[in-house]
Amino acid sequence: MAGAAGILLSLALSSAPLPPAKATKRVAPSGKAHLDPTFGEAGRVVLPLSAGGRVISVLMPDDGLVIGGGRSLLRLTPDGHVDESFGQGGTLTPPAPAGGSFEIDGLAVDSKDRLIVAGTSLLSTEDSSSSVPVSSGAEDGPQAARVLRYLQGGTLDPSFGADGSVETDLGLPAPRDETGQQILSKPWVEVSGVAVDSRDRILLTGGASAGLEFGCSHDWNFNTLTYAAFVARLTESGALDAGFAGDGVLGGASVAENPLHVEASVARGIGPGDELIYQPGRIRCWGKAGDYGLVRLSSSGELSPSFGAGGVAREGEGEAVVAPDGAIVTHGFVSPWYYPKEPARIQVVRLRPDGRVNRSFGHGGETVVTSPGGAGGILEAAAMDARRRVLLGGTMISGNGRRRGRDGQAKEPRRRSFVLVRLGVRGRIDRAFGPYGRIATRFGSLGVTGLHLLVDSRERAIMVGVYGSSKDRGLALARYVLGG
16 A cells, blocks of 8 residues: 555565676766665665565665565665664564564654554454454455554664554444444454654554445455545554544544545655645455545644645545645556556646645646656656655666577566656656666666655665565665756
8 A cells, every 4th residue: 555566575684695786887977867876786785585565665864774574674774784783683573463463564753763663463363253254355354553663773662552562443443234233343453554743643544344345346246344444643652642533533434434435545644734645545345446536634633624625635646745845746557557568657746735736847737757668667656856856766678588699598688677767847857867867777687676766865766676576586776866
């Protein structure tokens, strides 16, 4: 869901050797973007990892990086090396509930440099029972929200919750079916995102069990447990904050409580005045998919009337990036995005802090960018620099796989490389950014897929992705000096 596509891996370091990334010999012209030679090996980092969960990442105040994957965390120093002072040799596994497991769904950093790890506890089936057969269309089983706070070095903060962790069902009611019959002994809660405001209060987004629906999709002939989006806030000590939405939780019992009528919400950022901006999240019941759009809540948990139309903006589809001043960029596929013979086209829309279209950007507030590299290329991540220029990151295909040598082997195998594109403040591709307005990065013989794009305090862009197949998968990172 936060910002983000589901690539599976776990962050346990492997001893398997990797082919080193070749250092570039070309010196980037002044003003053009280039790989940062002070990061890893010639701007790149490759770490072998074993298969596991969804990858997410967050920048620390020192420009180091924490990466979460599935049930583990890895920390890198600002120069791209594993931070041996963090946890055990640079990695740690957050504790899970007794008899259950914990999946990491969100990372954030507060004003005191403490790492917030939020996710979903998968509990033992004895912790909740159902009076009727249900299916979610995916994983079934009791769930609860779980939040942990770490001090520098990777030790749990004893001043937060119970010895550094909070596990809660947010006090939501157990779901009932259309007849009013209670179908679970207690609610199931799933987290999809986390943010921290200026007072170090923690905002959680996600969905909670709300009811029962039969045949949510045309070929589903079973009862489906439906969910309702929620936004909750915890105090700095980890208790539900009664100053938010009356009891600390907005929604979670019915989709009608949320202005988008959706099953889950995803935090995208905190704007001025501690106002949270969120979007729709995961859909289980396609028969009740809800609406698209962005919602802004005030610090008290109410819809912000100065944003969009009564707190909801519907002027851009796709994932959103929120700047500190409240400006927003959304990016998403232009239909049909799945046509295999053409590169994906990405629609980028810029919104003002009030949620209305910034018509000085592109054509009336939007621009469409064709992913570089031909069919199979994709721009799937976005960020903004300090001048509010839009960065788009993803992968491009190089080589056509057709030319062959005397031995019959392909000389130009098709391979995915990282690619970074910058749009100027008017929404046009910045041709001064690099050749053809882009910068592409290979990782030797490894094919990579880009996931996240971050901009650190020194205006350097970091791309986080993965390489390899399901049997040999690992982590790939590149850092760029963005130029003028």
